[in-house]
Amino acid sequence: MNLRDLRYILAVAEHQHFGRAAEACGVSQPTLSVQIRKIEDLLGVALFERSSRAVAPTDACQALIGHARTAVAEADAMLAVAWTLRDPLAGRFRLGIIPTLAPYLLPLVFAPLRDALPALEIEPWEDQTAALLDRLRGHELDAALLATEVDGPELASRPLFAEPFLAALPPEHPLAGREQVAEAELASDMLVLADGHCLRDQALAACGREGTLGTLRAASLATLLNMVAAGYGTTLIPGLAAGAAQDGGIVLRPLAARTGRTVRLVWRARFPRGTAVDAVGDVIASRLRGYAEGAASDVV
Amino acid sequence: MNLRDLRYILAVAEHQHFGRAAEACGVSQPTLSVQIRKIEDLLGVALFERSSRAVAPTDACQALIGHARTAVAEADAMLAVAWTLRDPLAGRFRLGIIPTLAPYLLPLVFAPLRDALPALEIEPWEDQTAALLDRLRGHELDAALLATEVDGPELASRPLFAEPFLAALPPEHPLAGREQVAEAELASDMLVLADGHCLRDQALAACGREGTLGTLRAASLATLLNMVAAGYGTTLIPGLAAGAAQDGGIVLRPLAARTGRTVRLVWRARFPRGTAVDAVGDVIASRLRGYAEGAASDVV
DNA sequence: AGATCTGATAGATATCAACTATCGCTGCAG
DNA sequence: CTGCAGCGATAGTTGATATCTATCAGATCT
Structure with a gap:
């Protein structure tokens, strides 16, 4: 059985006329006659009583047509929903x-x-x-x-943009007076984020360090910057975080090798x-x- | 779009595997691949994200699959109902x-x-x-x-059975003593049903009368028989009504020509x-x- | 009795879903 | 790292079938 068949049944039931139903379906009248006959054979029940002047749905048809209507409506709803989902930018x-x-x-x-x-x-x-x-x-x-x-x-x-790192220093730090800071100079007292942050590994790599120094494993950049502001060490922050870092009494300096x-x-x-x-x-x-x-x- | 297509979608979504879904549908795997692709083109949205190890339904598929499920269920329900309607003797x-x-x-x-x-x-x-x-x-x-x-x-x-007419007479009627009564003998004082009853025309025809006698237009056989019992005239009743007529002091006689x-x-x-x-x-x-x-x- | 309208039928055609065979890609294991 | 296995996609063919046009047969109306 086919959704098209169900539409044919509904059309004939609605128009009570094979010719007009066929027109409504956009097919020829013989097509409808043959298909309806096939569905009747498939279902094992007569759906319509044909006479030369009228087509009347049988009791069986009345009992079945509700299901047919729902099935067709659901399929149409599916198409309609799909249409609203077509836009990949939605x-x-x-x-x-x-x-x-x-x-x-x-x-x-x-x-x-x-x-x-x-x-x-x-x-x-x-x-x-x-x-x-x-x-x-x-x-x-x-x-x-x-x-x-x-x-x-x-x-x-796909790469979207390059983000340079910046050295974040306490104002009283020896390097704070420089125009720029060499990456390796930060290695001695650099604070880093906790495990799992890619920035942690990138900062360590930039300074040429493999292992870790100290016990601080900051969970966020905000923690890290507060620690730096309090004078516990230096760190390396991504450039976009510069705005947040400038509030808290921290000196930011570009890196000599423009690492990022x-x-x-x-x-x-x-x-x-x-x-x-x-x-x-x-x-x-x-x-x-x-x-x-x-x-x-x-x-x- | 086809109910079969919807079943394919449901199968792939359920098994998350084209091969097993194809087996469940009783078709080959390429069939399923091609058909799913066609439906996706028709709907304009991707239904599944294929990788070499897994098949995952997309958001669009999740949004559509409920409609597909309902449509298929309704079609199946239609077949099931049709099956119960198959018996023409029900x-x-x-x-x-x-x-x-x-x-x-x-x-x-x-x-x-x-x-x-x-x-x-x-x-x-x-x-x-x-x-x-x-x-x-x-x-x-x-x-x-x-x-x-x-x-x-x-x-x-289709004729089912022949029903002879009987003459219904008041016990005191001159014809009541006969073994049988000739149809024409009833004509003079026969009471008949109202217009529209086929028995009215048949009774009149049996006695060779065309028009009507008197003004009585009984609405039912029961009325007619009561009138006969009261002596107002004779009548002609169908054989199956004999049982009801015998209760009320009425003489029933077969007709000479066995009219019925x-x-x-x-x-x-x-x-x-x-x-x-x-x-x-x-x-x-x-x-x-x-x-x-x-x-x-x-x-x- | 002819005209007309109805659905059914016949035969041809084109569409399409299904198959088998094979490819390409991915992940695993020797 | 290289065959091997699993999975979905593709190609080409075949068979089924829905559809068409043309026509028929029955019934109603003028």
Whole structure:
């Protein structure tokens, strides 16, 4: 049995006339005659009593037609819903963001995203890189903003913008007077984030350190900056966080080698809504265009 | 879009695996791949995200699958209901009966019909011939028991049994002493039913009269018999009414020429449930078999 | 009695879903 | 790191069938 068959039944029942029903269905009258006959054979019951002047639905038809109507209506509803879902730039878009990026990037891009993609309901999800990748692979996220490379055929990624690191120093620190700071000079008293933050590994790598110094494992950049402001050491922060850092009596200095990280958009290679991914990436990249070239502290 | 397509979608969504879904649908895996792709093109949205190890339904699929499930369930329900309607000897059967027959025939055939056709819900409808034929043509009756011939290609009929007429006389009537009465002898003082009763015309015809005598237009046989018992005249009653007539101080006599009427089952020639019509006719004819040959008054 | 309207039928055609065979990709294991 | 296995996609063919046009047969109306 076929949805088309059900539509034929409904049409004949409605018009009580094969010719007009056929016209309403956009087929020829013999088509309808043959198909109705086939359905009757299939169901084992006569649906219509034909005479030369009228077509009357049988009791059996009356009993069945409600189901037919519902089935057809549901199928039509499905098409209608699908039509509203056609726009790849509409609907929910779950976007993962790492914690060292979210508080500083989201305020920048949220309005541009809403303006450029009004139908796209972006749901940010903040977590560390590994957790985001797990959720991405598990179809719990549609894309993620990371600061690391990803490999494997399963995921695809695209760089959005470069984010330079800045040295964060207490005002009384010996290096605070410099115009710029060499990465290796921070190694001796640099404070870092807790395990799992990509920034932790990147900061350590930038200074040429492998292991860890001291026992502090800050859970957030805010904690780290407060510790620096209190004179417990130095740290290395991503450029977008400069605005937040300047409030608290901290000296920011560019790095001699302009070390930084690249913020990337990552998604499953097979994710069907590539258009939405591209659009989101475009908006963010365009908002941050020229950021790395300018002075980190005043472009934002 | 097709109900089969919807079943494919449901299968893939359930198994999250094209091969197993194909097996569940009884088709090959390429069939499923191609069809799912076609539906996706038709809907304009991706339903599944395929990777080499897993098949995951998209958000769009989640939004659509409820409709698909309902549509398929309704179609299945339709088939199930149709299966219960397959038996032509089941369901409602609206049977018209003329007033001069119903009170006497129904008590005879109701139990046999119920025993022979337990699933057939017979709904008797009592009215005069013309009204029954109207309802029959208007699909408001499935068949009717009449005592007249019907013609035209629209209706078909079948004789069930012959019903002889009897002369009903007041005990003091001159003819009451006879063994039998000649039809023409009743003409002078015969009382008849109101217009519209076929028995009225048949009684008049049997006595060779065309017009009407007197002003009485009895609405029922019971009225007529009471009038006869009261000595106002004679009448002619159908044989099956003999039982009712014998109670009331009336003399019944057979007619010399054995005049009578033939009770027929009438139905629309195109009525699809010919099996039910035949069965009902068989039961009634078999119950009344031999009736006309026996003595009218004691066979019943 | 002819005209007309109805649904049914016949035969041809084109669409399409199904199959088998095979490919390409991915992940695992020797 | 290289075959091996699993999975979905693709190609090409075949068979079923829904559809068409043309026509028939029955019934009603003028």
